Amino acid sequence: MAPASMEWNENSLHEKGFIRDEDERPKVPHNKFSNEIPVISLEGIDDLEGSDGGVKSRRAEICEKIVKACEDWGIFQVVDHGVDARLLSEMTRLAREFFQLPAEEKLRFDMTGGKKGGFIVSSHLQGETVRDWREIVTYFSYPIKARDYSRWPNKPEDWRLVTEEYSEVLMGLACKLLEILSEAMGLEKEALTKACVDMDQKVVVNYYPKCPQPDLTLGLKRHTDPGTITLLLQDQVGGLQATHDGGKSWITVQPIEGAFVVNLGDHGHYLSNGRFKNADHQAVVNSTTSRLSIATFQNPAPEATVYPLKINKGEKSIMEKPITFADMYKTKMSGDLELARLKKLAKEKQQNSEKLKPVKNIHV
Numbered sequence: 013m014a015p016a017s018m019e020w021n022e023n024s025l026h027e028k029g030f031i032r033d034e035d036e037r038p039k040v041p042h043n044k045f046s047n048e049i050p051v052i053s054l055e056g057i058d059d060l061e062g063s064d065g066g067v068k069s070r071r072a073e074i075c076e077k078i079v080k081a082c083e084d085w086g087i088f089q090v091v092d093h094g095v096d097a098r099l100l101s102e103m104t105r106l107a108r109e110f111f112q113l114p115a116e117e118k119l120r121f122d123m124t125g126g127k128k129g130g131f132i133v134s135s136h137l138q139g140e141t142v143r144d145w146r147e148i149v150t151y152f153s154y155p156i157k158a159r160d161y162s163r164w165p166n167k168p169e170d171w172r173l174v175t176e177e178y179s180e181v182l183m184g185l186a187c188k189l190l191e192i193l194s195e196a197m198g199l200e201k202e203a204l205t206k207a208c209v210d211m212d213q214k215v216v217v218n219y220y221p222k223c224p225q226p227d228l229t230l231g232l233k234r235h236t237d238p239g240t241i242t243l244l245l246q247d248q249v250g251g252l253q254a255t256h257d258g259g260k261s262w263i264t265v266q267p268i269e270g271a272f273v274v275n276l277g278d279h280g281h282y283l284s285n286g287r288f289k290n291a292d293h294q295a296v297v298n299s300t301t302s303r304l305s306i307a308t309f310q311n312p313a314p315e316a317t318v319y320p321l322k323i324n325k326g327e328k329s330i331m332e333k334p335i336t337f338a339d340m341y342k343t344k345m346s347g348d349l350e351l352a353r354l355k356k357l358a359k360e361k362q363q364n365s366e367k368l369k370p371v372k373n374i375h376v
């Protein structure tokens with residue numbers, strides 16, 4: 013298949029299918045920031061000691077904030093997480109350098125045709141009806157035994173070294189957060205990681221070029237992440253948006269230097285029997301600056317069973333029956349594509365029936 017073009021200009025916007033239907037277009041600009049998404053410091057997360065007089069431990073305080081954020085939005089930001097700021101800036105610098113490489117260098121890792129990892133324009137899914145205004149480079153980092161380094165770019169220099177370190181450190185942070193969520197569900201702290209069997213990790217680096225008409229398109233369409241939890245590192249430009257009322261209103265997440273945005277995915281939502289939301293989000297672009305974000309998806313193993321870990325008295329399971337994560341993932345992605353296809357068909361039908369309507373006589 014011919015590689016997708018990377019000429020990001022007015023013509024590509026109109027001719028290559030990036031224009032969204034009106035109801036999907038951005039409602040809020042990329043830089044009108046909201047402070048509704050909680051920012052939680054993880055300082056003292058390992059401190060189990062409560063002071064005298066019935067005062068809560070720092071861990072219990074952090075746990076309470078995380079749980080509230082997961083119940084309200086399924087999204088929050090963490091600071092004081094212990095990940096070295098130099099690692100974050102190296103990772104960001106190298107990721108930016110990758111996207112500045114000549115097209116032929118990036119296309120050495122072309123992912124079209126379903127290859128597992130590499131570079132692609134717009135989407136990891138083939139058959140999207142409207143395209144996302146982005147380029148991505150993605151690599152599968154866990155389980156380590158399944159790594160295929162031939163799909164990891166070897167340029168810029170040090171990319172592989174830094175990405176390996178980044179993956180390992182983020183796996184540690186994600187497991188810490190999953191411990192907190194397990195405890196909040198009244199389960200042993202390893203419950204969520206055990207439910208993942210052998211946790212998968214996939215890193216997707218999103219590069220959103222500046223766009224001549226950002227009001228007509230999206231960098232990344234509205235979605236929920238399929239996995240357990242996602243840690244997102246974003247630059248200071250802004251563009252990540254979330255909704256917790258089914259898309260009626262949107263907020264733009266305030267970028268914070270060195271913070272991670274944490275999104276709960278569908279797997280996390282199902283395992284908590286719906287108590288924790290799967291973050292409903294999208295990314296918008298702008299006409300002045302390109303933007304970079306790095307999403308680390310923590311997923312269960314493909315063969316892991318997806319089903320609520322605990323169903324409280326008086327509640328019903330939100331799932332009819334257990335399924336494997338591989339099946340859940342396939343059903344979700346093909347469902348997302350099918351929905352978009354049906355929407356396009358309905359729109360075309362409406363346009364055709366409008367064309368066929370007899371023109372009314374106008375009596376003056």
Ligand SMILES: O=C1C[C@@H](c2ccc(O)c(O)c2)Oc2cc(O)cc(O)c21
Nearest residue numbers: 135136137216233235236237238345348
């Ligand atoms: O790029 C993404 C974002 C996201 C996603 C979920 C559902 C969609 O229909 C969609 O277009 C994007 O989650 C992902 C999950 C993956 O396994 C790979 C990705 O590239 C992504």
Ligand SMILES: O=C(O)CCC(=O)C(=O)O
Nearest residue numbers: 216218251252295305307
């Ligand atoms: O770029 C962003 O802010 C959002 C990225 C995202 O949602 C994703 O990669 O799944």
Ligand SMILES: [Fe+2]
Nearest residue numbers: 235236237293
């Ligand atoms: Fe996402």
